[in-house]
Amino acid sequence: MNATVLPASPGGPHPLLAALASPRVTLVALAAIAAGVVAHTQVEGGIAGLLAAVFAAAAANLLAALVVQPRLRADLPLLVFHVALLALLALAAIGRLTALTGTLELAQGEVFDGQLLTSEAGPLHPDGLAKMRFVNDGFTVEYAEGWRRGRTLNDVRVFGSDGQVTRRRIGDMDALVIDGYRFYTTSNKGFAFIFRWVPRSGESMERGAVHLPSYPMNEHRQAQTWRIPGTSREAWVMLDMARPAIDPGRPSRFRLPDAHRLVLVIGGERRELAAGESVTLDEGILVYEGLTAWMGYKVFYDPTLPWLVAAALLSIGALGAFYWRRFGRAEKERGP
């Protein structure tokens, strides 16, 4: 905690620096942080700039206090606490500048090729995703009665840059960590139709998965619209299940439905396909290969994480030591 500010003296700190280091400014900065946080959380999308400004103001006050206030430097635990707090603010700022958060979806057997569905990266993020490769080898999600989600287990294979293949089982509290990028399984997962498209133009065949909306969250909206590659045709597909793939009446697990039909609408014409069947169009042949599952992943990168934890624990330890000594000393001074 800051002590009373010393008056500016010849050879002492610049009056502006002394004013910035004032404990009164600390109080204003703390109140501004509180107000900034409230404003940030009340506005849709947040006000990151405001939040950055109030934390930067607090950091400036803290730095000035460390320079100007001899008492902060004279007491080692107090000094360590304030330096660790300053480090925490600096690390959080570095983290925001270099971090990345994003999402991706992989059907079973699909290889992650570095492409994200959504992403938000700091301006100094060193993009290392492009060379990353891993494959989703399938997953299970347990459910208690009433579709209450239990354990998620996802088998993946990671292809190292040295050609080595590593098998991992991830899920829930266990992320896949590759070069500092953390891939998390999520509650976002569902079914996907596998199609093969053979164009008449002689272009090479394409194989892909059409991901249906997350299941069971969108149980009654298992439909999707997509464009057939190389054409202007839009196709609407729907998964028609005889009964829910996950029985809400008893403990169960995420699995492909026992029986299903693919409903396909192209150009106003409705067809129903079973796995292995195809439909012939003017531009080529669309083959329905079968149903599989996809998993949605969240990816997170922030190189400051271990340092943040270290700085936070150091600050708490130092503050504890400071008060331990202070209260102990006060007790001794007052006597028994």
Next chain:
Amino acid sequence: MMEATALGVAVAGYGIAGAAALAGAALHRRFDAGVAAPLALGLAAHTLSLALRWDRVGHGPFISMFEVLSSNVWSLTLLFLAAFLRVKRVRPAAAVALPVIFVLMAWMLATHPDDGHLPATYRTLWLYAHVGFGKVFLGALLVATAVSGLLLLGRAQAAGPGGGGARDDGAMERLALRFLVLAFLFESLMLVTGAIWAQDAWGRYWAWDPLETWSFLTWIAIAILLHARVTFRVPPRGTAAMIVAVFALAFLTFFGMPFVSTALHKGAI
């Protein structure tokens, strides 16, 4: 059945202890044994009830509102009893602390005792660290608040050695501050372990969800209080009033926010 009976014994024990504390305050007398003994008995019965429930439902009291309230009544009582037995000057504060626990207890009894479902991301030691630190934080803050309440009610003299010393607001303020600092340290630990858990479970260490936001604001409020004391000459009653305000903020955060948000802190569906 045994679980409910044990909870009934606990409620009765807490009730008798609270009545003894309030009677002592009204009659300007001290019934320390009349407070401590039924409180300890109630706590033992409550521990048994929680253990039986834990064994029956297969998870600790972390999920439903009933479980959260019950475990907080237990932890607040445990921490207050520990302070009551260890620090003599805390004892008169039972007349302030126990009614606060009664509010939670009444709320608990009015809540349906749902079993809840433990999400997979709650099967981690970080849960115990985060919740444990949070309980010590609230317990220490309750003691600080109870001592501050005593000071504000003008009953500081009763807290002197032997219960009849000269009025000493400064001593009471220092005592309240010690518990406040303890609360500050444990809230800091709660925030750090919560962030580590959130990073492992949901891929983000901080997301400004309502409970995170208001926990952080409680932390900032304590920081403001501690800074204000060294910046200005805050009289003991001023410090006490600020501590009570911080407790009100913490109480609304931890017991009011679950009604505002059913997001991650209710267990990521």
